[in-house]
Amino acid sequence: MIRKTFVPLLLVLCLAVLWPGQASARTVIKLGIVMPPGSGQHVTAEKFGQLLEERSGGEYAVDIFHSGSLGTETAILQQVQMGAVEMAIITLGPFDTFVPEVKVVSFPFMFRDYEQVDEVLDGPLGQEVLASLERAGFKGIAFSENGFRNLTNNVRPVHSVDDAKGLKIRVMESTLHKELWRTLGANPTPMGWPIYSELQQGTIDGQENPLWVVWTSRLFEVQKYLSLTGHVYSAHVDIANLGWFNSLPEETRTLIATCMRDAARYQRAWNRTNVADFLAKLKDAGMIVDENPDLASFKARAASLRNMDIYSDPATRELLDKFLDATSR
Structure with a gap:
């Protein structure tokens, strides 16, 4: 009796040694982000990995390449396009060089609050934006959140739009963000992430990002002034390589x-x-915060973007009009 039980067990153990892939086969998905652990991007990536591993019974696992280890967001998008990386969580801005109409989501001062953001981006208009990414080889799956962007700099307080004049502001590699800050009178400087050293060395005067980015990236160490402009709602787009995604069984997709x-x-x-x-942590860290800047002056200047060339493409114009109509209610 002992011998009958022992021999099959021994055989199983030998097979596991000789063919380990057969004994514990699972698929590992590579996912790229530019932000470090503790960031919004990493929170999404980590939660996704946890849910996928649990719900697949360990059949799938996610390997998170964080802190820009795969390069800038534009570089990661290119790797997803080529299939070198299966998935990514990317700030919406850099997508507009791949699919121009996505820039409508970042039109300045368009969203009133988070509730309106969810209503629009989780609805048909948000799905239309995600579907448009397929033209560039991306499967748009969901919108996670970067947040409302605010201006920081190390030169002077910025209360009205005139105070931003001439400031060398780092912007994403995005046509919209370059044109927005040019319109606001600043000197926009497109640059990949991270930017701590450039701020520290004075290569750029400032940047604009949600508060969690300023905190987790420790920009308070190299930036003195923060203005709560909330000028753009910034989404993260959670994507996969389209060909890879479509090759999966329907239940896996x-x-x-x-x-x-x-x-x-x-x-x-x-x-x-x-x-x-x-916000409280940034104040405690010594940042000088203008919590009530003159937003009317920023809005008045930014409104002219609607009639500029960046929105002249018919498909982009039509989608922008839909978004502006939906958010004006």
């Missing part, structure tokens, strides 16, 4: 998409819950 959407909702709640805490 559904599983991945559901896990990512759940992770995105989790991260948005995390970000919004912590906004006040991030």
Whole structure:
């Protein structure tokens, strides 16, 4: 009796040694982000990996390449296009060089609050934007959150739009963001992430990002002034390589998409819950904060973007009009 039980067990152990892939086969998905652990991007990525591994019974795992280890966001997008990386979580801005109409989501001062953001981006218009990414080889799965962007600099307080004149502001590699800050009178400087050294060395005067980015990237160490301009709602787009995604069985595609959407909702709640805490920490760290800048002066200057060449493409114009109509209600 002992011999009958022992021999099969010994055989199984030998097979596991000789063919380890057969004994514990699982698929590892590579996912790229530019931000470090503790950031909004990493919160989404980590939650997605946790949900996918749990719900697949360990069949799938996610390997997160964080802190820009794969390069800038534009570089990661190119790697996703080529299939070298299966998935990524990328700030929406850099997408507009691949699919021009996505820039409508970042039109300045368009969204009133987070509730309106969710209503629009989780609805048909948001799905239209995600679907448009397929033209560039991306499967748009969900919107997680960067947040409302605010201006920091190390030169002077910025209360009105005139105070931004001439400041050398780092912007994403995005046509919209370059044109926005040019219109606001600053000197926009497109640059990949991270930018700590450039701020420290004075290569650039300032930057604009949500509060969690300023805190987790320790920009308070190299930036003195913060103005709560909230000038653009900045989304993260959670994507996959289109060819890879479509090659998966239908039930796997559904599983991945559901896990990512759940992770995105989790991260948005995390970000919004912590906004006040991030602001308090930045004040305690010594930043001089203008909590009530003259937003009317910024809005008046930024409104002219609607009639500029960056929105002249018919498809982009039509989508922008839809977004502006939806957010004006």
